[in-house]
Amino acid sequence: MLSLACAAAHAEYDVKIDAPKSIRDLLERHLDLSRYKDRKDITDDQLQYMVETIGDQVTKLTATEGYFVPKATAKLDGPPDHRVVNVKVEPGPRTTIDTVALDFTGAITQDAKRIDELKKSWSLQHGMAFRQSGWDKAKDDGLAALQSKRYYAARQTSSQARVDPDENKADLSVGYDSGPAYTLGPLEVQGLSRYPLSIINHVNPLRVGEDYSADRLQSLQAAIQGQPYFSNAIVDLGDDPKNPVNAPVRVRVREYPPNRITGGVGYGTDTGASLEGRYQYLNLFSKAWVLDTQARIEQRRQYLFAGVTVPPDDKQYVNSFYTSMDRTDTSGTDTRSYRSGFKQTRVRGIYETSFTVDFYYDDLRPDGAERQLSKALVPGFAWTRRDVDDPLFPRRGNIITTQIGAAVKGVLTDQSFVRSYSRIRQFVPVGQRDIFVARGELGAVITAGSGDGVPATLRFRTGGTQSVRGYDFQSIGNDVNGSTLPTKFLVTGGLEYQRWFLPQWGAAVFWDTGTATDNWSERRWFNGVGVGVRWKSPVGPIQLDMAYGIQQKQFRPSVSLGIAF
Known part of the structure; x- marks a missing residue:
């Protein structure tokens, strides 16, 4: 932290940075000299300190982009009433990735094909430029890929980036524990009060005993959100499923109230200005039948609609009856x-x-x-x-x-x-x-x-x-x-x-x-x-x-x- 509580402030200055574009934007955003140049309370001593320590700051910043041996100079020029700090940075050679070692423990060790797929899909490979942001993202993406199929409770156990600044090489290693292989169990639905459980059961594509897959859970979530009864749905296996075999699938829903009124205004060159309204009653006859009425009035078009839609049946068919007038x-x-x-x-x-x-x-x-x-x-x-x-x-x-x-x-x-x-x-x-x-x-x-x-x-x-x-x-x-x-x-x-x-x-x-x-x-x-x-x-x-x-x-x-x- 830079202390600003010093003597009377009268340092005013501009900053000019001479550096390749690959790092110039980074330096302009994060160098103390750049960040504090518009402050009115910077003293001459503080300014001089930032000029003298420019090398340390530049090294820390450029390291995040793979430049570990930069050369940096800063010079204070100009009269007292219009001083300019000229910063020159030569980043040196960029560090590239030499080796990548991924180590897996847990049930996945019995699945050589999956391990091979994960290694091939790893985003950082030999010869690529090393960046801290890319390194962090690769570790997170690798864990997400492992967790997406079968290994719901997988976790990262270790990571190391060994950088050799003399050779401009980086050796990367990451360890993952897959934990046990998960299979899916029955649904545990939370949040239902107005509408029947059958709505969710009838759109559920999951089978008890199938391998866990994040995409499969997402397909159930999308199917639920596609129904008119719910404003939100979250599908997962819970925070800490105790048994990986037929783990219950947790479904949390937020219901819409039975009466819904929506509307809108608009304009299009095709049919002119428009005003529309829609009323839905989501629990007709207390059977979750949907009564839907719509009206849209445009300058060159008028549209009226009324219909009734019943919930999906056990084969996921949705039946509806309707009538409309369109002019x-x-x-x-x-x-x-x-x-x-x-x-x-x-x-x-x-x-x-x-x-x-x-x-x-x-x-x-x-x-x-x-x-x-x-x-x-x-x-x-x-x-x-x-x-x-x-x-x-x-x-x-x-x-x-x-x-x-x-x-x-x-x-x-x-x-x-x-x-x-x-x-x-x-x-x-x-x-x-x-x-x-x-x-x-x-x-x-x-x-x-x-x-x-x-x-x-x-x-x-x-x-x-x-x-x-x-x-x-x-x-x-x-x-x-x-x-x-x-x-x-x-x-x-x-x-x-x-x-x-x-x-x-x-x-x-x-x-x-x-x-x-x-x-x-x-x-x-x-x-x-x-x-x-x-x-x-x-x-x-x-x-x-x-x-x-x-x-x-x-x-x-x-x-x-x-x-x-």
């Missing part, structure tokens, strides 16, 4: 869709499957064409794969959705058809922060004739924030006297590169393309290019884009903002 008024076309149906969904890991039976009644009112009334009873199937590293701000992985449905004329249906739709978004990390995003979308309604008897919401239009930027929302389709009508075929795609300058802020360049047509041979492609700003806000991703629609030769902003409350 959009865009591109000269007023579309009113009424829908009622049944849905059975099952989520297993990254996969979700759904079976549906929906009845549609659509009222299409274009400004420049005849009104179209259509209905259909559509059994359908949907499959989704969500394999991303972060569900809110993904950098790696993909999201794939595909749907298929059909209707038969005469069975509450005006026109027979088969409908298919698929969408993919692929995320590819570039460097430490940047992201490349590719997306594609395909849709088709196979039917005889024009398709006017197929409900409008089952046909396709495109354009707007989530499809082809640079064009108005749903403005690409069949143009009839100034109104854009839905079509039988859809193709869109896009490429986007995101450059993240800060952890929360980035910029993007993009190209979008797409078409929506009734006749593939007469298709017309629409392209948009542009730039934008990306923000990882506390409420989710927010994007602000300026796009140029090449075919329309016009710039259009593309904005998506929302705040929940």
Whole structure:
């Protein structure tokens, strides 16, 4: 510690550090000369002391980056009223790792394959630069990897980094005790008072007697948190499980109250300003059935929904019944869709499957064409794969959705058809922060004739924030006297590169393309290019884009903002 309680203070100075960038930032942050240069109570004696002891401080700091024999000088220059401390540091050669020795005791000694895997995955290897931060992280990561499968109670027993400053080499050794191998036992659930235990039991993928795995416990935790009844869930084996054989799995949950009210406001260039509200009652008939009602009012869209969902059964299927009204008024076309149906969904890991039976009644009112009334009873199937590293701000992985449905004329249906739709978004990390995003979308309604008897919401239009930027929302389709009508075929795609300058802020360049047509041979492609700003806000991703629609030769902003409350 530097004592500051000395004689009258009148030392004022600046600091200039001449050193390689690999250590300059470190010195500017942590050298006493840098830290105290803006203090008004530093005396001349204290300043002189910091100048004279610069070598000791530099050696301690650069050692954390692997430089153990630096040369450092400090010189005080300038007049008394504007003094400058010039610091020059030559770090010398960086110490590299020569040998790494990992020693294991405990039950893992009977598992040579696992030991070999741990040694190969160890993050520090021969020839790498030695840094204190990397050394600490490697030890922690090694313990976490050991604890992640079978050896829940593993611990680090020893560690040593032997540095030879003459040879600029470091020999590393770490000892781990795996403890016994753990297997999983029955669930011990804490925190339930309102909702039945069967909710958790029915989504539990664990089997009594299987080897302990942190990933498997995480899958149970994710399944519980995916239910609407719980605000939080923690799954572990407890602080000190006494028996490693069939150790009880501790599940701690925090329940939502049965009445939930949420809402939000937002703005998007597609449908304008929005206000939404949602009410859920989570214990209908005292059976944990969920009553869900939603309303969303936008300038160019209004949406109402009501439904009932029952808890998952013992095969993890969730059944729901619902009805909705969705009205959009865009591109000269007023579309009113009424829908009622049944849905059975099952989520297993990254996969979700759904079976549906929906009845549609659509009222299409274009400004420049005849009104179209259509209905259909559509059994359908949907499959989704969500394999991303972060569900809110993904950098790696993909999201794939595909749907298929059909209707038969005469069975509450005006026109027979088969409908298919698929969408993919692929995320590819570039460097430490940047992201490349590719997306594609395909849709088709196979039917005889024009398709006017197929409900409008089952046909396709495109354009707007989530499809082809640079064009108005749903403005690409069949143009009839100034109104854009839905079509039988859809193709869109896009490429986007995101450059993240800060952890929360980035910029993007993009190209979008797409078409929506009734006749593939007469298709017309629409392209948009542009730039934008990306923000990882506390409420989710927010994007602000300026796009140029090449075919329309016009710039259009593309904005998506929302705040929940």
